[in-house]
Every structure is written in structure tokens, then in C-alpha cells.
Amino acid sequence: MFAVGLAACAVALVLALVRAMRGPTAFDRLLAVNAIGTTVILGIALHGYVLGRPEFVDISILYAIINFIGTFAVLKLFDTGGLGDSGGRAKPDLPSGEDGQ
Amino acid sequence: MEQIIDILSGLCIAAGIVALITGSLGLVRLPDLFSRTHAVGMMDTAGVGFIILGLIIHEGFTLISVKLALVGIFLFFTSPIATHAVAQVAYRAGLKPILDEDRTVGRVRAMPAAPKAKAARKEPKKTAKAASRKADKTAGKKAAVKKAPGKKAPGKKAPGKKAGGKR
Numbered sequence: 001m002f003a004v005g006l007a008a009c010a011v012a013l014v015l016a017l018v019r020a021m022r023g024p025t026a027f028d029r030l031l032a033v034n035a036i037g038t039t040v041i042l043g044i045a046l047h048g049y050v051l052g053r054p055e056f057v058d059i060s061i062l063y064a065i066i067n068f069i070g071t072f073a074v075l076k077l078f079d080t081g082g083l084g085d086s087g088g089r090a091k092p093d094l095p096s097g098e099d100g101q
Numbered sequence: 102m103e104q105i106i107d108i109l110s111g112l113c114i115a116a117g118i119v120a121l122i123t124g125s126l127g128l129v130r131l132p133d134l135f136s137r138t139h140a141v142g143m144m145d146t147a148g149v150g151f152i153i154l155g156l157i158i159h160e161g162f163t164l165i166s167v168k169l170a171l172v173g174i175f176l177f178f179t180s181p182i183a184t185h186a187v188a189q190v191a192y193r194a195g196l197k198p199i200l201d202e203d204r205t206v207g208r209v210r211a212m213p214a215a216p217k218a219k220a221a222r223k224e225p226k227k228t229a230k231a232a233s234r235k236a237d238k239t240a241g242k243k244a245a246v247k248k249a250p251g252k253k254a255p256g257k258k259a260p261g262k263k264a265g266g267k268r
Contacts, residue, residue, distance in 0.1 A: 001111040005152060008118040012125035012144065019128045019137070027134050027191040034183055035128060035141050038176065039121070042152050045169065049156065057168045064175050071183045079190045 002049045009043040030074055037067035110159035117151030124148060135198040138188050145180030149173060 013036055020032035041063045048056030077083055120143055127140030153173035160166040192198075 001114050001155075005114045005118055005155075008121055012121045012148075015125035015129050025134060025191070025196060027187055027194070027196065028137065031134065031137055031141055031184070031187050032128060034180070034187070035125065035144055038145050038149060038180060039125075041172065041176065042117075042121070042149060045156060045172065046152070049159070054160065054165045057165055057172065060172050061168060061175070064172055064179070068175075068179045068183060072186065075183075075186055075190050078194070 002046050006043060006046045006050055009039045009046060013039045013043070026078060030071065030078075034067065034071050037063065037070075041067065106158060106161075110155040113151050113155030113158060117148050117153075117155060120144065120147035120151060133199045134191055134196060135188055138184050141184050142181055145184065146177060149176045149180070 016032045016035040016039065020029050020036065023029045023032060041060045044056050044060045044063060048054045073083060124140045124142075124144030124147075127143070128137050131137045131140055150173060153169050153176075157166045157169050157173075160169065
């Protein structure tokens with residue numbers, strides 16, 4: 001069953017990759033990359049069980065954290081045009097604490 | 102007991118596989134960013150939750166299962182947050198969701214070829230409206246691409262067929 005799950009992760013990854021290539025806007029691509037990260041996390045965990053080394057779960061934790069932080073970093077780059085404190089341009093009409101996270 | 106645990110974990114992983122495949126198919130097939138977020142949310146909660154639960158049931162109560170639970174809980178809370186943030190930033194960047202009248206046009210386009218003449222006579226006003234909505238949605242190359250096939254009414258069949266062929 002673990003091998004079947006690994007194959008399903010591969011299929012889901014390929015479908016998300018299709019969306020990442022075709023997506024009309026950058027947000028579609030970002031959503032697809034987020035989904036690819038999720039399937040990679042699941043694939044690492046299942047791959048450890050297929051090989052009989054379940055210690056690979058540690059790498060999955062690392063990937064989960066990197067996926068979350070990376071998505072928010074790219075979102076902040078899209079939203080404010082920079083990764084610094086206030087971004088590239090100041091947006092005073094935003095409620096505070098919305099784009100930082 | 103061993104067999105019961107195997108069956109339970111297999112069932113959980115199968116449910117997770119179904120959710121994962123369904124979500125990724127929806128990610129490819131759905132028409133809009135804001136509807137694709139639903140598909141991604143399904144992958145991130147149901148797929149991850151069931152597969153991690155199946156692995157935990159298979160593992161028993163060890164340190165590995167605690168780590169698996171950590172991954173599951175982290176993804177269960179952070180993935181919908183990330184999806185919501187993507188939708189919020191996209192909406193603030195000027196991307197408008199597809200509304201009701203656009204959906205009507207899509208349904209007519211998806212119909213078989215027989216009632217095409219009647220539909221084509223009835224529809225061009227709505228199509229023009231939808232095209233203008235799409236045009237002001239993204240003032241870019243996408244608008245130009247979308248507007249060109251929508252202008253002539255009998256060619257309304259063409260974009261649907263083209264999209265179907267591209268998949």
C-alpha cells in the first residue's frame with residue numbers, strides 16, 4: 001500500500017506540475033508549487049516506509065517548514081514588491097500585521 | 102491484531118490517495134484561481150491527514166509516529182493558511198473570481214454541438230459582457246488572448262474545443 005501511495009503522490013505531483021506550467025497568473029503557479037511541496041512531504045514519508053527506513057520523517061518536517069515559509073516569502077514579494085521590513089513600496093492603507101506573518 | 106492494523110492503515114492510505122488524486126485533478130481542471138484553492142485545500146487537509154493517519158496506525162506508538170503526528174498537525178494548520186493568503190493577495194492584486202453569468206456562458210460552451218445555433222444567437226451579449234469582465238480583470242496579455250475568441254459569436258465553440266484539446 002505504501003508503494004501505491006508513493007505512485008499516487010507522483011501522479012499528483014505531475015498534475016500540479018502541469019498547473020504550474022500552464023497557470024495563467026503567478027498566483028496559480030504559487031498555488032501549484034505549494035501543492036507540489038505537500039506531495040513531496042508525503043512522498044518522503046511514504047518513501048521511508050517503502051525502503052524500511054522510517055527515519056526519513058525528519059526530512060519531511062524540514063520540508064513542511066520550508067514550504068510554509070517559502071510560500072509566505074514569495075507572497076510577500078508579490079504583494080509588497082520586496083522582502084524587507086516595509087517592502088519595496090509603503091502601503092499605508094493595509095491593516096497592520098497582514099503582510100508580514 | 103496485526104491484520105486489523107494492516108487493513109486499517111491500508112484503508113486510511115487509500116482514502117488519502119483518493120483525496121490527493123481528486124485534489125490534483127481539480128487543480129488542473131477547475132477554471133479559476135479561487136476555485137483551485139478549494140482543490141488545494143482538499144489535498145492539504147484530507148490527503149495529508151489520511152495518509153499520515155495511516156502511517157501512524159501502521160507504526161504504532163513510537164517516536165516516529167510522534168514525528169509523523171507533528172508533520173500532520175503542522176500541515177493541517179499551515180496549508181489552509183497559506184492557501185488563504187494566496188487567495189487574499191491575488192484578490193488584492195486585482196484578480197476577480199468568475200461570477201454567475203460567466204458560469205452560464207461556460208455551461209453553454211460545454212454543451213454538445215446540436216443546439217449551437219440557438220445558443221449562439223442567444224448568447225453574444227453575455228459573452229461580450231464576460232469578455233469585458235475578463236478584460237478588466239487582468240489588464241495584460243491574458244485579457245487580449247481571452248477577448249479575441251469571445252468577440253465573434255459562432256466562434257464561441259472554438260475556445261472550449263481548444264481548451265479540451267489542450268488538456
